Amino acid sequence: MIRIGVDLGGTKTEVAAIDSNGQTRYSVREATPDQYESKIRLIAKLVRSTEESLQSDSLSVGIGHPGSINPATGLIRNSNSAALNGRALDKDLATxxxxxxxxxxxxxxxxxxxxxxxxxQGAKSVFGVILGTGVGGGLVLNNCLHEGHGLLGGEWGHTSLPWPSVDEAPGPxxxxxxxxxxxxxxxxxALTADHQRRSGEAxxxxxxxxxxxxxxPAAEASLDRFQDRLARGLATIVNIVDPEVIVLGGGLSNIPGLAEKTGQRLPGYVFSDQVTTRxxxxxxxDSSGVRGAAWLWPLT
Incomplete structure (x- = not known):
C-alpha cells in the first residue's frame, strides 16, 4: 500500500510516496508560492505527477502544515505562513x-x-520536538497521533520556561x-539573541x-544555557506525560551531543528519583515531515 505525504513549508513543498515498508518510492520538491490559491494548485499538481510516475491514482494523501485547524471553525490558525490562516485547507485540498x-x-x-x-520506533509513547526557527512538538501514543480536544496537543513552545532565574524573568x-x-x-x-545579550556579539x-x-568561553556559556533551558522545558513534558522517548528534530538538534547532555540534566528537574525517558x-x-504526513492514514 502506497501513501502520499505532503510537507507544506514556508519556502519549499515536498511530496513523497511511501510504501508500507517505509521506503520512499518517489519524491519531488518545489518552491512554495506565496499566494494561497497557488499553494493549492501546486500541491494538486505534485500529487498528480507523483501518481502518474507510479502509474496509480486516488492514493491516500496526508498534509503536514504550519499552524493547526480550529475544530470549531475548520480554519487554519497560528500558522507562520500567514496566507494559510483563516483558510479551510483540508476542504480546499479535498476539492x-x-x-x-x-x-x-x-x-x-x-x-x-x-x-x-x-x-x-517500538516505543509506546513518543514526544517529538522541533528546535528550529520556532519550537514545536507532537505526542504519539501507540503509533497514533494525540492532537488533543482542540487540536493544540504538543504546543509546548508556547508555555513558559520553567524555573526561571532572576535574570530570565519576565523573559524575551x-x-x-x-x-x-x-x-x-x-x-x-533565541540562541542568537541570548548570546548577543550576554556577549555583545551578533x-x-x-x-x-x-x-x-x-x-x-562566551560561546560555551551560551550553549550551556541553551541546554539547561531545553532540559527544563522537557522536564515539564516528562512530569506531565512521562514519554518513553523524546526525539529531537529541527536544525538545532544537530548540535553535537545535545540529546545526551540534555538527558543528563533531566534528573535535576524531573519530579522522580529515577528518569527513564530517553x-x-x-x-x-528533514524528511520526517513528509513521511509523517503519509502516516496520517492507517498503517494497516
Whole structure:
C-alpha cells in the first residue's frame, strides 16, 4: 500500500510516496508560492505527477502544515505562513484532489514519523520536538497521533520556561504576544539573541557552535544555557506525560551531543528519583515531515 505525504513549508513543498515498508518510492520538491490559491494548485499538481510516475491514482494523501485547524471553525490558525490562516485547507485540498485528505501540524507529522519507523520506533509513547526557527512538538501514543480536544496537543513552545532565574524573568517577548515562552529561549533566533545579550556579539547559531568548539568561553556559556533551558522545558513534558522517548528534530538538534547532555540534566528537574525517558536525535531529518504526513492514514 502506497501513501502520499505532503510537507507544506514556508519556502519549499515536498511530496513523497511511501510504501508500507517505509521506503520512499518517489519524491519531488518545489518552491512554495506565496499566494494561497497557488499553494493549492501546486500541491494538486505534485500529487498528480507523483501518481502518474507510479502509474496509480486516488492514493491516500496526508498534509503536514504550519499552524493547526480550529475544530470549531475548520480554519487554519497560528500558522507562520500567514496566507494559510483563516483558510479551510483540508476542504480546499479535498476539492482540488477530488478525495478526502488528512491534515496535521508539521511538528505532529515529525513526531509521528519518528514514532512509526524512526528514532522512537517500538516505543509506546513518543514526544517529538522541533528546535528550529520556532519550537514545536507532537505526542504519539501507540503509533497514533494525540492532537488533543482542540487540536493544540504538543504546543509546548508556547508555555513558559520553567524555573526561571532572576535574570530570565519576565523573559524575551514572543511572537505570540506573551513573554518568556520556551520558543523565545531555545529557538534558533533565541540562541542568537541570548548570546548577543550576554556577549555583545551578533553571531549565528552555527558561528556560536564553531566558537564553542574552539574553546571560546562566551560561546560555551551560551550553549550551556541553551541546554539547561531545553532540559527544563522537557522536564515539564516528562512530569506531565512521562514519554518513553523524546526525539529531537529541527536544525538545532544537530548540535553535537545535545540529546545526551540534555538527558543528563533531566534528573535535576524531573519530579522522580529515577528518569527513564530517553532523549535521542531523529532518524529521518528533514524528511520526517513528509513521511509523517503519509502516516496520517492507517498503517494497516
Amino acid at each position: 482540488a484532489l477530488n478525495r478526502p485528505v488528512r491534515c496535521a501540524n508539521d511538528a505532529n507529522c515529525f513526531a509521528l514519523s519518528e514514532a512509526v519507523d524512526g528514532a522512537g 517577548p514572543c511572537k505570540c504576544g506573551l513573554r518568556g515562552c520556551i520558543e523565545s529561549w531555545i529557538s534558533g533566533p 553571531l549565528t547559531g552555527e558561528q556560536i557552535l564553531d566558537r564553542a568548539r574552539a574553546g571560546d 532523549i535521542v536525535r531523529n532518524t529521518h531529518g
